[in-house]
Amino acid sequence: MGNTKDKSPHSKIGLARYPRLVPKDAECAARLKKRTLTNLYNECPAWLDLAHKKLDATVAAAYGWPADLTDEQIPRWSPPASCSSRAAHTRMP
Numbered sequence: 001m002g003n004t005k006d007k008s009p010h011s012k013i014g015l016a017r018y019p020r021l022v023p024k025d026a027e028c029a030a031r032l033k034k035r036t037l038t039n040l041y042n043e044c045p046a047w048l049d050l051a052h053k054k055l056d057a058t059v060a061a062a063y064g065w066p067a068d069l070t071d072e073q074i075p076r077w078s079p080p081a082s083c084s085s086r087a088a089h090t091r092m093p
Helices: 028-031 037-043 046-062 081-089
Strands: none
Touching: none
């Protein structure tokens, strides 16, 4: 195995380090506490809406569908019959 004291850039492959956010004062602490994914999606900033539209268009293109499909026009996935019958046999009484 490799030396654990190896300082080469390859020794840290797969290691992700994220900066820890430490507020500098009480005001920053209050603002940081409100920074959640739920609040972000509730606010729905323009950049997030645009990102979702680009993702939707990319997925539609991958399936060969037009990008302007409504939710009702998108085909719904349903499990194959074999999945349903297998699930019926494994249910708890």
